[in-house]
Amino acid sequence: MSEKQGLKDFISRLLLLDLVKGLIVTLKYHNAALVQKRGATGQGDDPLKGIYTKQYPKERPIVAERFRGAPRLNNDPETGETLCIACNLCALACPEDCINVGSENREVMEGGKLKKKKVLTVYTFDTSRCMFCNLCSEACPTDCVELTQNFELASYTRIGAMWDREDLEGGRAIKQYTS
């Protein structure tokens, strides 16, 4: 160590500069927490400072763009009927075998003609075994089954983890906490 460095070291120890540096860092975080929230996308507010906490039941968190959560069966937006053609491809694609598709052959009026058609009767989705790999959605030829951004899948019973067709099409009612 040279003589000059020794003097510098001495002065910084005399004025307790290292302690002051630490204090300034915490003071910055303290003040940032008082005035701003941490920007979710890093726009506007400082992405490294400000309050990071999200008050979850009161305040909805913003999940990542490619986050996969609760399943959904889409309906045809024009007719309101299900898009599912009961082809069973999703069930075959599922590595966990958590999808169960039930169908029957029925005679259906279509375009003024009586047609024999495979119609969906039962569709159950076991969210307790699902690993949200999105293979079912990729296998679906009609873009019917899809994984949404909803992450609130908790239930009080094991059977509650089984989503039937009604749940899958309409979504489950979630109790919203406001305070």
Add this chain to the structure above:
Amino acid sequence: MQIAGPAGWLRSVLPQSISDSVVYDVIWPLIQIAVALFIVMTLVAYLTLAERKISAWIQSRMGPMRVGPWGLLQPAADGLKLLIKEDIIPLLADKAVFTIAPIVSMVAAITVLVIIPYGAGWAPITDVNIALLFILAFSSVGTLGIILGGWASNSKYPLLGALRSSAQMISYEVAMGLALIGPLMWSKTLSMVGIVNAQNGDHIWYVFYQPLGFLIYFVCALAETNRAPFDLPEAESELTGGFHTEYSGFRFSLYFIAEYAAMFTVSAIAVTVFLGGWDFGGLIGHFLANTHQNVYTVISIIVFFGKVLLLLWAFMWFRWTFPRYRYDQLMDVGWKWLIPASLANIVLTGVWFVIGISIPDGKPFLKNYGTYIAAPGFPAKAYVIGSAFLVTITLTAILLSSINKHSRDFNLRTQRQLQLQKRAERLAEAGNM
């Protein structure tokens, strides 16, 4: 006898059958004590919330938000929880001492509140001429409560915490007392009101006359109240809970309240002795002091509490910035740095004092006003402040660092050499076999 302010108003309201002495010496002080106790205890309760909030902000969190708006009712919820918790006394504990210990801490912390000068005029409850001595004595009784509690628990960790606490008290009480002597050399009194009046008379805060003293006092105050970075008696990561590991329910909360009340007390002393007490100076202060006595007093109380709160905030800021000292480091700081530094501060203050009172000839810088010593005028103040900031601190730092430079290395080197020697002996023995 006519006394201004609320005491005089009380006299005019109460019937004449109650004598003057009863009103002025019994009823009015009791009201003051009740009000002061209520305010300070509420403050202490909210300090626990402030501690959690400030730690949260420093760590980019929010802190308690659920009880009341912004968590403002959290202290009430905490108190209720502690009240209805089971009160456990360990089987082999010394029951009497175990019960008394938190009360000792609490009483010591609360008694001191009587002496603190909350404001100008009628605000201080009493003006004792040995106030500072009294406060220092009682704050060490608070540590006695910690030692008793740790010993009576009959458990390893509390005992270790208590031992640490006693060592810490011995090391830091000395430096704390010595650091307070510097300002006392100027004020020439131990009375809290007297110290503030001396600062008012000199139009200065003693922190400018005694920067080194303030620094030492502040560090010692942190150590005395067991705050981080000196929170060794209750070091969570090492001793689970330290001295209060075995305490639960309301006994624990007594310790908790005592700790925060002690924080308030040391901050109040720091404000009184170093930061000018209730003084808020300027033309407004002098105008109000001469015309609107009561308004002046009320503002002075607010100013006093504002200063105390600022210091308490700094306490919390320090706690959430610095990691805990190791035990030998704690002793190092206490004995090798703070105590010699406070002694050097006293000596150097005396030197500046003697020089200032004798030169320049005929018109000395310092004047003795009977009750206190002051430095009137700009050159005098520049002399005192300059010598304190530039010369005292630098001289002390150079002196101490040159003395302490090799002590630590010496110890480490001897230890290492001893180990090497032992190892060589072992190897030689193995070779012979």
